[in-house]
Amino acid sequence: MTYDLAVVGLGYIGLPLAQQAGAVGMSAVGYDISAQVVADLMAGRSHVDDVSDADVAAMRAAGFRATTDPSVLGRSSTIVICVPTGLTPDGDPDLGSLREAVRTVASQLRTGTLVVVESTSHPGTTEEMVRPLLEEGSGLVVGEDFHLAYSPERIDPGNRSYTLHNTPRVVSGCTPLCAKHAVAFYSRLVETVVVARGTREAEMAKLLENTYRYINIALVDEVALFCDKMGIDIWDVLHCASTKPFGFTAFSPGAGIGGHCIPVDPRYLAVKAETEGFSFRMLSAARDVLGRMPRHVVQRAADLLAGEGKPMRGARVLLLGVAYKPDIADTRESPAFAVARQLRDRGALVSYHDPYVPEFVCDGLPLPRCEELADGLAEADLVLLLQDHSCYEPARLARAGCPVLDTRGRTAGATVTLL
Ligand SMILES: NC(=O)c1ccc[n+]([C@@H]2O[C@H](COP(=O)([O-])OP(=O)(O)OC[C@H]3O[C@@H](n4cnc5c(N)ncnc54)[C@H](O)[C@@H]3O)[C@@H](O)[C@H]2O)c1
Structure with missing residues (x-):
């Protein structure tokens, strides 16, 4: 069995992606290291707010399956990595899951595959960390043997107006050809694709969007503290x-x-x-x-x-x-x-x-x-x-x-x- 898409990491980002792929007629498989997540999905149970049990049942009926077997990655024309990029207990960036997922992808990578990273990270991650891990682990070369792209997810859990489909999608590639392949892939899934100059611009755009919220919330919080002191509503x-x-x-x-x-x-x-x-x-x-x-x-x-x-x-x-x-x-x-x-x-x-x-x-x-x-x-x-x-x-x-x-x-x- 071959697949149009393999999603690595079936959480808040990966599961809706697999769902949307199925909705536009792609054959999709999900790979996750969590046996519990895989068992739940195979039993028709969703663990993600925006995807209901009925949605999972519909995905299953359309051929979607979840697995802990990484060999499905070697049978997929596009692989999208959606694993967590959280913080360590000390509050520092934790790229452990992303590194592990990329190594797994490298071990299965075949010529002609498009690999996309959707996980949020600092500018330079795709070029400086993902690319060497994929090339060294597979013996293949980006831009020649396979394509590597970065596309930040913008999903807003609970938002019924803006979904994966109608939220404009920023896409970037390590080479112009990589970007072209990524644009072709996302154009099937979303209404609007915006092409970034390079992967670092796309990575930075995602951080800017969320930092904008972070700083503006802090600003209004500080205004609230001041208003409290002044007796202002x-x-x-x-x-x-x-x-x-x-x-x-x-x-x-x-x-x-x-x-x-x-x-x-x-x-x-x-x-x-x-x-x-x-x-x-x-x-x-x-x-x-x-x-x-x-x-x-x-x-x-x-x-x-x-x-x-x-x-x-x-x-x-x-x-x-x-x-x-x-x-x-x-x-x-x-x-x-x-x-x-x-x-x-x-x-x-x-x-x-x-x-x-x-x-x-x-x-x-x-x-x-x-x-x-x-x-x-x-x-x-x-x-x-x-x-x-x-x-x-x-x-x-x-x-x-x-x-x-x-x-x-x-x-x-x-x-x-x-x-
Ligand atoms: N949740 C959001 O609202 C949101 C929005 C935009 C971007 N993002 C970004 O998307 C990424 C994924 O976030 P999420 O909220 O979907 O995470 P999540 O925790 O909901 O799901 C991640 C899944 O990846 C699996 N996983 C972990 N390591 C793996 C590995 N090595 N191989 C395969 N599977 C693995 C986990 O078992 C889990 O099921 C993060 O970088 C996050 O910052 C999240």
Whole structure:
């Protein structure tokens, strides 16, 4: 059996890619080192928010299969690498999975194959790390025997308007011919392909996009801290500033940033800059501000409890929404971890409600889960809205029998305080 596409890494990026390939009539196979991920997909179970079990069943019916056997890579005309590029426990870029995946691809590589990296990384990764590993591991040469490209994924989990298909796709190649092959491949999958000058420009474009969000969120967080000190309503400030029809894009303050991208990608940029002897001052300032937000939220919570004559120690604090963004189940790098940790450190009895997250373990200790929102709202001493999942209707929160600290600025009422 031969395949049009082999996806390496079947997570938030890889699985929707395999799905889209099937939808346009490509034969697709998925290779993953996780036996659990493969078994789940083969049994029709999805572990990715944007792909339902029914979607996986449809993919399976159309011929998709997942496997831990890397030999499928040698039978695929295009191989796209979608493995994680996270951080080490010390907060440094961790390219271990990407290196391992590239070595696996190299061991199976055949003449004529197009290899694409979609994983986010610092500029130079494709040319300086991926290319030599592929060439040395396979004995083949880029641009002559096989094609190598970089195309950053822009998927926004939970976004129903912009999908893989209608989000413009940046594509680059190590040689003009590599780029041409990559453009031909992505043109079948997406509406708009944008060709970057080279792989470093495409890698940097991805980091710029996410660093832009990182720095602007930090900016509005710092404005919120200043407004708090001055007694100014940050939400009204944002409402007013947002009416400017040009030159201003609103970002919201909150307990912090989360997910696999926004807190992670700027670190890749910062560390690469350091190795080049370049000091990226915006990044360190933003990191500092973002790191202060969980503490600020916890202090605001303590102040609200004090206003009720209650100490933080022993107070029942209910966290609403522990995922890192609305209406998804992903808790990776969620600011809820830092908030829960600091509340616990101050002696609070912390529980959580999140319809999407069945278990939330912070520092090895699971937080008690509130199953019924109504019960949680009735029993808590303080409710802390961290994530505005659509189930958290403002009117319902406004009727809670205790103070509500809303870090998303969407609720109003006598018992509600906005961050
Ligand atoms: N999640 C997002 O919203 C998003 C958006 C844009 C870009 N990205 C980038 O896409 C990349 C993938 O992220 P993700 O969120 O899909 O990750 P993920 O953790 O959801 O999935 C990655 C998958 O790769 C598998 N894997 C790990 N090492 C492997 C190996 N050596 N060989 C084969 N499979 C391997 C894992 O088992 C896992 O199933 C990252 O670089 C990320 O920064 C993510």
